[in-house]
Amino acid sequence: MATSRTNSEAVVQVDLEATVRRSSRNVLTPTRFQYSPEIATAINKKRTATTTTTHNDKKRQNSRKDVENSAVECTSGGHAGLSSYELERLENIRQNQAFLSSINLFQATEELKQVTRPKPSKRRLIRSQTAIEKGVTVRKSLRLQSLTLPPKPGERQLYRLDSTEDRKIELDLKEYCSALKNMTKTENRVAKVLKKRLVTAAFHPCTSSLLMATGNTLGNVALWKLDSDWGNDGVLRFEPHALAVACIAFSRAHPTHLLSLSRDGSLRCMDVQKAVFDDVYDSEEQLRTFDFLSHDCTSLVVGHFNGKVAIVDRRTPGNSHESIHSLKYTHSLLCVSVHPLQKQYFAVAENKIVNIYDSRYLKKKKKSKTVSRLHGYSLSIHSAYFSPRTGNRVLTSCNDGYIRIYDTSAVTKKAPLLTSIKHKMQTASYKIKVSAVWDPKREDCFVVGSTPKPHSVKVFHESGKLLHSFVDRDNVTSELYVTALHPTRNALLGGNGSGQLHVFSD
Structure with missing residues (x-):
């Protein structure tokens, strides 16, 4: 299968590298782990120049391979014959692997094996x-x-x-609100993880520790483990992309895998345990979003900014798509969400409407037909998400200043609107949109950043009732428009425009 980019074009040139794992798919050379302003300035200068594959590039790549081979040899023997650069690089690799091992992601994998799939409603x-x-x-x-x-x-x-069931739901909500009130923030629960504005963030699903990933407008990705004693701030920083990281997610089937998608047209998968980036998908067009199209997370639906969706299978060699499809109404696509149980269905935010499609009946040459439509918008919609347990609801955020919830318990041509909540969806800059996201532990509650002062993060019930507000007047001085709740623990993260992550937990 032909790839849309050569492997040399996908490689980000950096000063310090980690061990490169060879696989059937193209591999992206990992970037440095230790952040340095001087190195960052040099890399930013390199980004302004157009890179081409030359004979000298190949020589440098061969030289890099020789260094990697020598590094492997030296893990079992002495360091005789290595240059100072090679010795420094080996020490960096040793420190990085020691930290990644401390995260205990293998333990997290065992924990997740005990978690069963959501039961049908x-x-x-x-x-x-x-x-x-x-x-x-x-x-x-x-x-x-x-x-x-x-x-x-x-x-x-x-x-x-x-x-009786109404009473159980009422008591359940009281316990939930009590748990929210017990979630607080302390000084060690805030960190400047990246420079510039954060765009997306996610919790790792493990319960033994709080591990978070986030991406910013420069194409950087950061891993932050709360209460870690590694380095000065417990943060690992990478530069796998050239433009903004628009979407990021951990694989639930493979907890050591972190997937990140960028507007530069690249979708990467990082093996967190081994510090290796795989080149999953490359496109000449801008990418905007993705979601897992199968329970084993090997199949993905990738949304292009121009309104097309690509079906990508990670088991297929190469970094291209299986198929690409034009949707019915869109000229720009901002969000895609796959049904949590019936993976053939996915919802798409298309201009001023949300449509649900069946991936089995997508057209290649003609525009694909919709299965269901969600009406009622006057401006563009920037997010639409199926409820995480059953998919019986779809939560949308629109520039008209309303959060809406639709009933999708049955696939009808026009999904009924259940709730409409007035909420300011733009920040002070008017370029950053605030999106409501579900609590992955529940079917009926969601979280959203609040822009009016004092800045806060609010938790709502699907009925529109405000359940709780997370406020920190002393430390939260800007909008926390990037939000996420932990899949199993009582923990919430909020990201802002200066690269800070704030964590509220019990």
């Missing part, structure tokens, strides 16, 4: 039972044999909760 079970009673033959996807399809349009049913 009662609505879904009732719907399935109804189909069985009527004798309806349930079709199964060839790719996802374990999943059942939702009812056809027009078969949507309404289910009412009895008083």
Whole structure:
């Protein structure tokens, strides 16, 4: 399969390198681990020049390979014959690997193996039972044999909760609000992880420690482990991209994998344990977003800024896509979200509308048809997310100043609107958009940054009720517009325009 870029063009030239792992896909040479203003200035100057593959470049690459080979040899023997540069590089690699080992991601992998997939909701079970009673033959996807399809349009049913279930929900919310109130911030829970504005951030799903990843407008990626004694601030910094990191996520199937997508057209996967970047996908067009299209996280749907979506399979050699498709209504795409259970469905924020598509019926030459549409917008939508446990809701954020929640428990041509909440979705600069995101531990609560002073992060119930506000008048002096909640622990992160991450936890 032809690749859209050569491997030499994808490599970021840096001063200090880590061990490079060879794989069937193109590999991106990892950048330095220790941040230095002098090195950063030199790298920024290099970015302004156009790089081409020359005979000298190949010589330098061969020389780099020789250094790597000598580094491997010296791990089991002496250091005789190595230059001062090679000795310094070996020491950096040793320090970096010691820190990464301290993160205990292998332990996190074992923890996640104990976590089962979300159980189907009662609505879904009732719907399935109804189909069985009527004798309806349930079709199964060839790719996802374990999943059942939702009812056809027009078969949507309404289910009412009895008083006992209502009471349980009320008590559950009280416990949830109590847990939110116990989440506080101390001096050691704030760090300047990167220079310039943060764009995206995510928690690692492990429970033994709080490990976070974030990306900024310069294409930098940072890993921060809370309460770490490594270095001065416990932060590892990388430069795998040339432009802003628009989307970042840890793989739940492979917890040591961190995927980052940039507007420079590159999608990378970092092996956090080994400090290696793989070149997953490259495009000549700007990329905007991605999500995992399979439970094992090997298949992805990647959103192009020009409105196209690419299907990428990481098991296929090369760094190109399996297929690329034009959507029905969009000229620009800002967000894509895959259904948590029925992975063939994904929602897309397209201009002034949100559409749901079925990946099995995407067209290559013609514009693809929608499965469902979410109406009611007057301005562009910059985010749309399926609820994390069942996918029975879609949470959207729009420039018209409203957060909306739609009922997607059944796939209908027009998904009904459940809740509309007035909320300022722009910061003081008017270039940064605030997006509401679900709490991954729940089906009915979400978090969003609040721009009016005092700056805070608010937690809402799907009904529109404000449950809690996280406020730190002394330390939070700017909008925390990048937000995320931990998948299993009571922890929240907020990122701002100066490269700071703030953490509230119990």
